[in-house]
Amino acid sequence: METIISIKPLLAVLVSLFVIPVLISSSGKPNVRESWIFVAGTIKLILVLSMLPVILEGKQIALTLFEIAPGAAIAFRVDGLGMLFAIVAASLYIVTSVYSIGYMRGLNEHGQTRFVSFFALAISATIGAAFSANLLTLYLFYEILSLATYPLVAHHQDEKSRASGRRYLTFILGTSIGLVLPAMMYCYHVTGTLEFSTAGIFAGQLSKPAATVLLLMFVFGFAKAGIMPFHSWLPAAMVAPTPVSALLHAVAVVKVGVFSIVRVMTGIFGVELLSTYNLGVMVMTIASVTILVGSCIALSQDELKRRLAYSTISQLSYIIFGVALLSPQGLLGGVIHIAMHAFGKITLFFCAGAIYVATGKKYISQMSGLGKKMPFTFAAFFIGALGVIGLPPTGGFYSKWNLILGTLEAQQTIFMIVLLVSSFLNAFYFLPIVYKGFFGKSEDEEGDTPVKIKEANLCLVIPLVITAIISIVLFFYPTVFVNLIKVGLAL
């Protein structure tokens, strides 16, 4: 496969780092500060997109920065998967920063400069993780991301956020140091390299038990993917301001976790090894448990953001599930769900935030009838819900469809049932909200006098409309992402 040496990936990572000093220096002047964020975000997106055609031609872009030890360097390599993830993250970053302006100013939060700075740092780390060429680099950015998001989760600096921040770190840092690091060291000790390669790095040097243990260490170690029982940081992290929950805990952070697991399964172990040792089923089982349990818990949540969080937990496992199918359809469906779910779920979070800013309501039970007040928001919410459930006309349908095909392809009928059941559960915990929103009676309205529309401010509404539209568009034109995955995984 042809490889081009280019500094673009590095720039794409660093651009929002470079802007941080500017942000801090211009902390007094919010408008200047936000405009800088946009400049950085746009440049980042342009850089990422500028690499797209090359990747689609089946080439790769590589850049090695520091050779730490033979076979373990800090290096970037852009391939289809990374590209897919990077596009999603970078594009949604811009949308989110519009949204966060509206949100933060709407609630006049404190420490906005700190907030945006760490936000930029986090997105840099995400892009870095997407572009990393080996496990060491991936681990590096994974850790940076964990630490960069801590101040965001604990933003409110009160007792509640302190507790959840502590839980966040305990799970994320504990697992990454306690499980991933040893597993990685062992891999390096055995093979002498950490480079991702579709063939995997263990050339038959690994016995089945060892492989099983290693794989488990990785799957549970990347706790950002929210595999149960290492999931409970995610609901806790919902104390963070909504933009954080939206971008980081629906897209960047959690997807980095999933992405890392995908990388490890496809790049470190390699599909052949996994299928020969028949480890896919094991992972699938773990994933299905998370899918079902997550959905069930989501049903019982009344706080909207927590319900979304549990839905996220179960949706993330779809991706791992799909990859663990180890069949082309399954891989395709799983990986593309990264994008589809991202757009769907971020829409939902945006809506939750918009409702909170406009009406100060957090709980689903209070939201009946709000749909008449905020039709755009609830329409978007509906579309997002469809996307997450996986019904046409949304991109979610595409991934869900491929997943089911994958299960058939791999003759895993039981697991197909799991998918169907969970889809029903999703429908159960999302559609009632929409229904009550539109047709339910809100407590503060008497009779059926037409209530006048009272949306949140534009900065909040426009982004969620955009993302909703995109997730519909993705139903009709998923080709780019599909091709990326095809070149990335050489399907």
Next chain:
Amino acid sequence: MKLLGFIVVCLTGALLLYGTGEFPDWGDPHSPASLHLSNYYIEKAVEETQVPNLVTAVLADYRGFDTMFETAVIFCAGLACFLLLRDFQEKKERFYRHTPTGIILHVKDAKKTLTVGREFEHMDKEWVPSDLIIKTVCRILIPFIQIFALYVVAHGDFSPGGGFQGGVIFGSSLILLAISYDLKTLVRRVKEKVLGIFAAVGVLIYVGIAAICMPMGGNFLDYSKLAPLIPGDPHHIRALGMLGVEIGVGIAVMAVMAIIYINIVSEGRHDEGL
């Protein structure tokens, strides 16, 4: 603690004795210790350094670098004592004794300055009757001690002795002065500042001589390169160099001995003590 200590001690002792098991008998002239280097020193040192006292030769030349740092250690000790103990605030109270009558004035506050006649003596808290015999003997003795100290320093190349020994002897003469009279006398005779500067200068002489060798084109401490600077037989240049450093060592040691003594006996107040 006692028991633990006892066990540790016994273990250490056993270890050390076990180590001595393979030692050659005491005084065995063929033990490795007394063959390898020592023979070289004994046979070569005189013609290489012109110094018959091998200890001095090895001390100040072959291993002169050690000795330099050991002088630095002394200097450091003096400085440490000064830093730890010296406090400059005046003492609360003063005592004067009217010599003829033996009446004692007790001045309570230090601020008050009173001019006393000749028959008043400024004394310590307890008055020790100044003993004529001791004073006289010491007055006679001290100069001789000091001369002897100088001799020990200067003659270190040819007979037992050297900078440290001489310095210590000289210092002891000062201490004798303090004991036989009282601390005030010593502090009045030898200013603290002088001692401090001496201590530094002494080491400085050593390091200086050693350092000059570098611009003269030799290695650090290589006395043989000093020949152009010093008139006289270039054969003896090393001997002269050693004499120089020994003098430096002597000065430093003398000063530091005095500093340590004064600071410790007077708890750093430099007024009264042994």
Next chain:
Amino acid sequence: MTDLLALIVAKYNYWLYVILMMIGLYAMIAKTNLIKKLVGMNIFQTAIILFYVSIGYKTNATIPIIKNAHDAHGAVIHAADYINPLPHVLMLTAIVVSVATFGVAMALAVRIYQRYQTLEEDELRMRLSEE
């Protein structure tokens, strides 16, 4: 037994230094009075000095000062006639070091006494705990 005695007799200097060393070390570890500890420290260091000096000794040899060095240049010097100068040199240094350490330790003891009016470790510990 006899050969053990012979061993001890042949190397009694080492036995002596070890015993001295043990006394010093025990005092340093087990005594509670700081001054006693200091004394133990000195005994310890003196023991080591004795050890070194006894290394340097050679039977029927004299102090390492070459007799009539200057007028008899040609005369060959027999290494066996003079004892080993090196240990003495080292010990001069070691003595100085121990003196310096002792001085500093004394100064510290004085400071402690000024502050707490005691040199007993257990009393010090009490004073510290009640503060």
Next chain:
Amino acid sequence: MDNYPALIVVTPLLAALFAGLAAWIEERLSYPIALFGLAVSVFSAFKVLMQVIDSGTIHYRLAGWAPPMGIEYRIDLLNAMVLLLISSIAFLNLVASFKSVDQETNDRAGSFFTIYLLFVTGLLGVTATGDLFNLYVLIEITSLTSYAMVALGDRDRGPIASLNYVFIGVIGASFYLLGVGYLYMQTGSLNMVDVANILQGHQGSSTVLVAFILCMIGIWIKMALFPMHVWLPNAYSYSPVAFSRVVAPLMTKVMVYVMIRLMITVFGFDYIFVTLHLSEAVVWLSTIAILAGGVMALAQKNLKKMLTYIIVCEIGYMVGGAWMGNQLGMTGAILHILNDALMTFALFLAVGNMVYKINKVDLIDLKGLFGKMPWTMAGFVLAAFSIIGVPPTCGFFSKWYLILGALEKGAYHFAVALIISSLICAVLFFKVFEICFFEPMSHGHGESHGPVAIEEAPVSMLIISGLVSLSLIIVGLYSGTIVNTVILPFLK
């Protein structure tokens, strides 16, 4: 024939003497003198390192006598690196501590700088020398100066801590001296290389064994390897900040260096690992040291104390790595000498800034420090991450090599201990961060937060701590280069 090797050590000594004179004549002069001396030392250390990298080991004959008759400086890649490390850290700290010295040592600044310089001289000499007895003398200089310094710190506890330090330190040094005596008895020489050559014949001798044990115990006591660490926490946490900033990073590391030097140059690997094979026992000991250090650190209420226990824990890393008996472990140990010195320095610089402002660093005093001194805290956070071992800070990469060494040897307990200790460090530091970040509590939403008044330490201190903290990342990223240019060639 250039004299840089001698200059590295001698200039600080000369500067110390002149500073001591100046303290009596014109006190204000002694600071610039000290600064100049250390600057020269740094420069020559740099030159020497470059020279060694280019043209191999330097042999410098002091007094011009060929070894083993005279004392020689034998500077290879290892001690060239350590020399540069020591001199630059000492220099930077001196720059940073101009203000804090005035604050802490009442009108004794001149003498303080003199002692400081003597201490640095001792460390440099220990590192540079190739002679066993010279090593002892210089160790004693460092110890003597640190005794004095420790006592100068906390007026109440300082002297007691210092006196305990004296007793234990003297025992350690005397053990080492005895070991040298036994070696001399066996070989009749004091020069390291010469001794090593003569020892080839006497592998089995009980004398050599005892000598080895004595030297190692002596050095371990000096480096505060658990359970011989009891003196360190008090001594370091009661000493003046300006001094603990330099003693905490350097003293123990230099002692580790001495241990490695003795192991490699004097006794030789195959004597230690083949003839005696003590490796297992010592690796276990260091494992215990790591865990014990971490646990004791958890129990501390005072930031400075906590950090000192972390030092105890880090000693375990290096000793374990060095005794792993394989190249990876030794690489990790040597790399960690460099990294740990830097991280500890960065930590204590930050602590120094805090002490300068709030002059008590019990954990409860640190409330709201992120708002009060953000730049200091930034440095502190970076250094803490490096201790925890977060990439790309340098702490991660030395840990990397250490773990690899452990895996290669099959000493899994050591690897596990490393992982656990990084977790413990994470807990420790985030405990501190939480106090600094959350307290004093704000109520619910942040509106009540007024902008906190920023009162930072002097700029000189800030710049230094910022630089050092950044250097952590840079050194980390270039650790591959360091390993390839310095450590591996040395171990070959």
